[in-house]
Amino acid sequence: MNHYEQYAGVTFEQHGQETRVTAYHPDLELHGIGRSAAVFRIKATRLVIKVFFPGYTHIAAEEAVIYRTLEGLPQFPDLYEAGPTYIVIDYIEGKTLFECLIEGIWIDPAYIKQVDEALMAARRLGLTPSDVHLRNLILTPEGRIYLIDLARFRQGQQVDHQWEDLKRMYRVYRLRFMPKRYAERWLNGVAYLYRTFVNDPRR
Template structure:
């Protein structure tokens, strides 16, 4: 199927932003597409005629992000740590299809996350900085475990200033806490509960060690 036909189908993807900055609200997606992922700005879909590619389709109020994200991908290529961007449309990006569970899904399924993955994400962040970028917004749903290696997805904030510390806090949590849950299946409701508690307590005095201790006490109590 040619790209013009696929673009017509992309135009029929109807999504809307969530008022609480949660995953987008999906109204309709043509049956020709398989839904691959959902984020706060976009959905990722795949057409059967393009098995090695996906289309990241943005909500109307986030279309302005496309150009910057495309520029980031261009600056990152080639790299084994990031997806590849082939081209952009008015409301979408065409990206390489990257297989593998996210780290979030690994925790859900009890799939072991080896230390090597953490080290490779650090390498990916270092590489991004050498390209004049600011790697941020890296979290459990933005890293894939792909054939034993890390693949970082969603680079939409790499031109923004500041360090949101999300990955740094995850690394500290991994080192402090992961051995206690390694190989166990963690229900999504528990991860969402911890995430909400994290955002509620996050301030300039935030301590990962103290947060982990509080979570251990509360989870044990529950």
């Protein structure tokens, strides 16, 4: 029995290149909208439901397989349910590393090490981590790192170097004279140029 299927009946509308949420269950709270799905926190729980846009619903099954493969690893949310258009996983309280840069929150080397350990563990299970970026790395108040948005961890796909490139930039970030806080517009501009000219994970 699917306990959370009632929450998957989300209505979307397309406005040019943008997908908007127009209606959803009253027990849900919109948490964020990405390239292929909208994420809602289920009120009075520690869970989120990720509902995929029309045209992207096949990703629900792909991502569910990846979460099941990673089950038990401490750096990844647990999967509770999956359906044709959605998955239900842990709600992770914290800030993305992208938000940390905007707010000037120090990104400690220990956090980078945690990401490396998580990616290594995923590779040992036969996955190919890809498209690891600052928006899908969450730092909790306790100093733990979680990785989310795992659809591009599929087996056998081409390896990308995005995380290694981020680590090269991190070595510059750590220098004493470098700023530790950045404007969101500037970070978005850098990300756009990187995807366009260096590493587009959608290709």
